Structure formats: C-alpha cells, structure tokens
C-alpha cells in the first residue's frame with residue numbers, strides 16, 4: 514500500500530491511531546507531516562524524520578501542533594536510554610544547555626571497545642564490524658554507521674532540541690571510516706565482503722594512538738556558544754571514562770548552566786533489539802495514555 518493510502522486507511526479508523534515506524538526509511542519519514550495532519554500519532558526509532566532537512570523538522574512539529582497528534586522518538590538517540598526526554602526536561606524547565614558530548618553510537622562503541630580495548634590486543638576491524646551487524650547494533654546497512662552519518666543524525670536531533678537550527682547532518686564536519694576504495698560499492702553485503710582488504714587502515718590509526726599510550730574512540734560534540742557540531746575519531750587516555758566503556762555502551766554528557774562544571778551523564782547500552790524495543794514501547798505507552 515502506498516503511504517497516502519496508508520494515511521487514508523488509518524485516518525478512517527473508528528478511534529485515535531498511532532503509527533509505529535520501525536523502519537529506517539526516508540520515504541516513510543517524509544510522510545510524517547501527512548500522517549500527523551490526519552491526526553495519526555507517531556512513535557519511532559527512525560532518525561531520518563528529525564535529522565534530515567530543517568524544513569521537514571518544522572513541518573512535522575507544525576502538523577503535530579495543528580492536529581494535536583503526538584510524535585515521540587526517544588529511541589532515535591541512544592536506543593532505550595532517556596536522552597531525548599532528559600534534554601527536553603532540561604530545556605522545558607528553563608536550563609541552558611552549553612555543551613553535549615560523548616559516544617552516541619552503539620555500533621561505534623562496540624567496534625572500538627573490542628578492536629582497541631584498554632587491555633589486550635583486540636580483534637580484527639572487519640570481523641568486529643560483521644559481529645556488530647549480527648548483534649543487531651548496526652543500521653540495516655552498516656555503512657550508515659561507519660560513514661559517521663548515524664552519529665551526525667543523532668547530534669542534529671539533539672542540537673535542534675537544544676535550540677540550534679542545524680540545517681542537516683551533512684552541514685558540519687563528519688569523519689567517515691569507509692575506506693576511499695569502498696565508497697562506491699553497490700551493497701552493504703559487498704562492502705562487508707571487501708572490508709578485510711582494508712583492515713590495515715584502522716590498524717594504523719590504532720597503532721598511532723597506542724604509541725602515545727592512548728586509545729582511539731568515535732565521538733561527537735555540540736558546542737552551543739560557538740554553534741559548532743563535530744563527529745569523528747579522537748584519542749583518549751586509558752583512564753578516561755570514554756576509553757573504559759564496555760559493549761555497545763553510549764555515554765552522553767549534558768553541560769548546562771544548572772549543572773555547572775559537573776555534567777549530567779547518561780550511560781548504558783545504546784543499541785540492540787531489546788533496549789530499542791523498550792524505548793519504542795515506553796513511548797507508545799506514553800502516547801496511548803495521552804490520546805485515550
């Protein structure tokens with residue numbers, strides 16, 4: 514069924530309806546203003562609606578406030594972690610966010626924690642990428658994680674909620690870990706097949722950090738004063754909390770006027786089926802209690 518037909522079908526339901534979008538589809542995301550204008554509420558972990566053009570962001574929230582339909586997307590950042598609700602609570606209660614920084618990808622966290630651990634030698638880069646996909650941490654196409662765009666999308670969402678009108682996830686510097694030679698391969702499967710040939714590139718990055726007694730990690734930050742958003746690799750002392758993360762853990766620090774120099778920190782699994790399902794289900798329960 515085409516999306517406008519789905520909107521017609523749901524709008525004709527005898528009571529209020531919630532659309533749960535568990536895809537990563539841009540087409541479905543682009544139809545949110547249509548669904549919302551038809552009084553269909555939305556619950557989703559799909560980042561694309563909230564991190565594509567700023568116009569789509571505005572259209573979504575304009576349509577929701579006009580119709581009264583609800584839009585909840587907690588698991589679009591940090592899976593089941595209470596990242597979006599916390600940021601909204603900070604802003605709604607009059608706090609001023611000055612900086613947000615940390616590890617925002619379960620996949621990247623898992624990859625670097627297992628490929629470049631603080632103790633021991635770590636696994637082979639391409640084998641860890643395959644494992645991350647098998648564990649359900651990656652996007653449907655793992656290149657969407659490795660090119661930095663997944664983290665860039667999350668930072669776009671958080672920056673917008675904190676008050677920065679970021680135009681798109683490609684309007685600030687984003688470091689890609691896709692080898693140049695594989696930028697044009699046609700499918701995610703072909704990419705995974707060819708990736709072992711380029712493991713030496715990540716090995717070089719890891720060795721360069723090791724020579725300084727450090728480890729490399731994939732991080733992001735939003736600086737509200739300078740309106741700067743950036744995503745990429747940085748090196749950390751082995752004693753740094755970011756270096757010591759385990760599994761697919763995210764760590765997200767909110768620096769605000771109210772919290773002063775000790776940030777409010779959220780940490781825990783940032784990807785995986787169970788925690789993402791929890792984030793989606795808890796949003797659904799909230800929406801159902803509001804529209805009943």
Ligand SMILES: NC(=O)C1=CN([C@@H]2O[C@H](COP(=O)(O)OP(=O)(O)OC[C@H]3O[C@@H](n4cnc5c(N)ncnc54)[C@H](OP(=O)(O)O)[C@@H]3O)[C@@H](O)[C@H]2O)C=CC1
Pocket residue numbers: 535536537538540541558559560588589590591592619649650651652653783784785786789
């Ligand atoms: N995995 C995780 O840890 C997290 C995921 N998310 C988000 O959750 C969403 C889903 O991720 P994940 O479950 O891992 O991905 P999967 O690839 O496992 O699932 C996506 C599903 O969406 C279906 N789908 C895609 N496009 C359409 C469409 N146009 N209409 C109907 N169905 C469609 C796919 O069907 P088919 O295979 O037939 O194409 C597939 O069943 C993504 O937006 C992701 O960013 C958010 C937080 C954490």
Ligand SMILES: N[C@@H](CC=O)C(=O)O
Pocket residue numbers: 588589590591592617618619620621650651652658663783784785
């Ligand atoms: N691919 C994403 C899934 C959650 O958003 C990640 O690894 O963090």
